[in-house]
Amino acid sequence: MPGIGRKSAQRIAFYLLERDRDGATILSSALAEAAEGIGHCSRCRMYTEHDLCSICSASGRDNTQLCVVESPADVMAIEEATGFKGLYFVLMGHLSPLDGIGPEELGLAALQKRLREDGIAELIIATNATVEGDATAHYLAEMATRLDVQASRIAHGVPLGGELEFVDSGTLSHAFFGRRAVE
Amino acid sequence: MPGIGRKSAQRIAFYLLERDRDGATILSSALAEAAEGIGHCSRCRMYTEHDLCSICSASGRDNTQLCVVESPADVMAIEEATGFKGLYFVLMGHLSPLDGIGPEELGLAALQKRLREDGIAELIIATNATVEGDATAHYLAEMATRLDVQASRIAHGVPLGGELEFVDSGTLSHAFFGRRAVE
Numbered sequence: 326m327p328g329i330g331r332k333s334a335q336r337i338a339f340y341l342l343e344r345d346r347d348g349a350t351i352l353s354s355a356l357a358e359a360a361e362g363i364g365h366c367s368r369c370r371m372y373t374e375h376d377l378c379s380i381c382s383a384s385g386r387d388n389t390q391l392c393v394v395e396s397p398a399d400v401m402a403i404e405e406a407t408g409f410k411g412l413y414f415v416l417m418g419h420l421s422p423l424d425g426i427g428p429e430e431l432g433l434a435a436l437q438k439r440l441r442e443d444g445i446a447e448l449i450i451a452t453n454a455t456v457e458g459d460a461t462a463h464y465l466a467e468m469a470t471r472l473d474v475q476a477s478r479i480a481h482g483v484p485l486g487g488e489l490e491f492v493d494s495g496t497l498s499h500a501f502f503g504r505r506a507v508e
Numbered sequence: 509m510p511g512i513g514r515k516s517a518q519r520i521a522f523y524l525l526e527r528d529r530d531g532a533t534i535l536s537s538a539l540a541e542a543a544e545g546i547g548h549c550s551r552c553r554m555y556t557e558h559d560l561c562s563i564c565s566a567s568g569r570d571n572t573q574l575c576v577v578e579s580p581a582d583v584m585a586i587e588e589a590t591g592f593k594g595l596y597f598v599l600m601g602h603l604s605p606l607d608g609i610g611p612e613e614l615g616l617a618a619l620q621k622r623l624r625e626d627g628i629a630e631l632i633i634a635t636n637a638t639v640e641g642d643a644t645a646h647y648l649a650e651m652a653t654r655l656d657v658q659a660s661r662i663a664h665g666v667p668l669g670g671e672l673e674f675v676d677s678g679t680l681s682h683a684f685f686g687r688r689a690v691e
């Protein structure tokens with residue numbers, strides 16, 4: 326499991342066995358329930374216990390803006406950081422032909438259907454700033470353009486608090502050529 | 509000195525004394541020459557041994573673009589990363605009223621003069637993405653606007669290779685609201 330190696334695992338196991346058997350039982354049933362009960366939102370593919378996730382079923386969200394991300398963790402991060410009030414679509418990965426992950430695995434047919442039918446004005450592409458994320462972003466942007474939906478991509482550049490001297494040259498180059506006019 | 513604490517200093521000193529006295533002499537005279545001979549470029553305030561630095565005196569640079577940075581290290585970073593062919597202005601710091609650093613200490617009168625007289629079409633503001641860098645950027649942008657020069661600022665956002673999940677929320681928020689339309 327991420328962040329838990331062999332030693333940490335042993336420590337946790339012995340701790341539960343020695344001091345907190347009740348906790349172990351509770352954790353066990355919570356895990357079983359989660360493994361059993363949590364599926365994907367039928368609309369945005371986010372994790373949920375219901376047919377629709379809490380965001381898709383919330384009232385008062387702006388359904389003209391759709392933000393595409395790679396993973397459920399990204400949804401949480403954007404919700405916390407930005408106060409974005411639109412809807413999401415979770416790819417659950419990125420295009421990676423070598424690993425056999427194509428448009429089908431990412432549910433792009435469902436996304437295309439939403440772009441066509443749901444009256445979406447802007448597709449905000451928030452895939453990672455990695456090579457695979459870039460390739461996926463290009464694919465999504467083309468799809469949106471074909472369907473006459475405005476696509477936009479979140480900004481890449483110097484991170485907040487960053488000093489130019491310590492930023493890697495790829496980021497600096499992107500930031501420089503991605504400069505924007507100050508009004 | 510940055511990166512060299514008490515122990516490293518002692519190790520270097522003993523190394524030079526025990527094994528490389530010639531090196532110590534060479535280093536000593538190089539330091540003395542540098543301390544004596546290196547001043548600031550009269551045009552852009554970059555370090556140089558001459559009146560004009562190698563960038564200001566180079567032929568073939570585009571003198572309609574002027575990039576403002578906080579430190580000489582930033583000039584080196586941008587030169588290496590971007591292939592930018594315009595000219596620079598080095599503030600040698602940022603606005604910081606509490607430390608007594610105002611427009612005068614940053615040589616902004618000279619910058620203003622260049623904006624007015626040198627036929628500059630774009631002022632590229634590449635101060636750091638810190639609070640002080642932001643304040644300085646605002647000041648510079650206002651100055652440029654007053655003088656009818658287009659100001660632009662390098663992009664802030666997710667660094668290259670960055671995954672959304674691991675980016676701090678301030679940066680993510682900036683990246684989200686700084687998103688740009690894909691053509």
